[in-house]
Every structure is written in structure tokens, then in C-alpha cells.
Amino acid sequence: MSGVEILSFLKRNVGIIIKRLEESGVLVVPAARDHLFVPELEVNDRGVTVEVNGFIHYVKVHEGYAPVKFNLDRPVTDREYSVVHPGVVKVLARTARTLHLKAPMGQVSKVTVEVLKVG
Numbered sequence: 001m002s003g004v005e006i007l008s009f010l011k012r013n014v015g016i017i018i019k020r021l022e023e024s025g026v027l028v029v030p031a032a033r034d035h036l037f038v039p040e041l042e043v044n045d046r047g048v049t050v051e052v053n054g055f056i057h058y059v060k061v062h063e064g065y066a067p068v069k070f071n072l073d074r075p076v077t078d079r080e081y082s083v084v085h086p087g088v089v090k091v092l093a094r095t096a097r098t099l100h101l102k103a104p105m106g107q108v109s110k111v112t113v114e115v116l117k118v119g
Contacts (some may be wrong), residue, residue, distance in 0.1 A: 035115060055116040059090050059112070060084070067086060070101050072096040
């Protein structure tokens with residue numbers, strides 16, 4: 001057998017194995033049945049909490065606004081947060097119940113959030 005024939009044989013058999021695992025419920029490929037899209041969320045220095053209950057696809061900060069600190073499922077603290085800068089789309093690819101957002105002291109940020117609802 002040539003290398004191409006072996007590769008073809010392996011691909012076909014792996015496909016059969018994956019299909020059987022999916023059918024038996026052992027392997028599940030999640031599918032988004034709905035989404036949450038918040039095109040313009042204004043965030044101040046007191047913070048905003050968004051109930052997402054899904055797979056957070058991305059967080060985007062609009063140009064001309066302050067960067068935003070965020071944390072998933074826990075409030076933003078002085079030690080625990082990540083930052084999205086203006087004009088940047090941060091792809092998170094993580095499930096969460098809540099998204100906590102907070103702008104720097106005395107500033108305002110405008111944020112777009114997209115969440116895929118799984119299940």
C-alpha cells in the first residue's frame with residue numbers, strides 16, 4: 001500500500017469511529033441553538049454585569065472609548081481581570097454564566113458582546 005492509500009484508509013476508519021461515538025452519546029459536538037448579541041453596552045467605572053449563560057464568542061471595545069477590564073463568573077478585582085483595548089476584538093471561546101465589565105476610574109467604555117447559547 002502506498003502512503004496515500006494508508007492515509008485514506010485511516011481517515012475513513014477514524015470517521016466511522018467518531019460517528020459511532022457520537023451516535024452512542026459518548027462524543028458530543030455542541031451546537032449553538034441561539035445567541036445573545038449586545039451591540040452597544042456602556043460600561044462605567046462602577047462596572048456592569050451581563051448574564052450570558054453560554055459560550056462567550058467575543059468582546060469588542062469601540063474605537064474612541066476607554067479600554068475595559070473583564071472577568072468571567074467573578075467580579076473584576078485589582079488582581080484578577082483581563083483587558084480589551086479600543087478597536088480590539090478579543091475572542092474568548094469559553095462558557096460562562098456572567099460577564100463582569102469595568103472601565104478605568106472616571107472613564108466610560110462602549111462594548112459589544114456576542115455569546116452563543118449552547119444546548
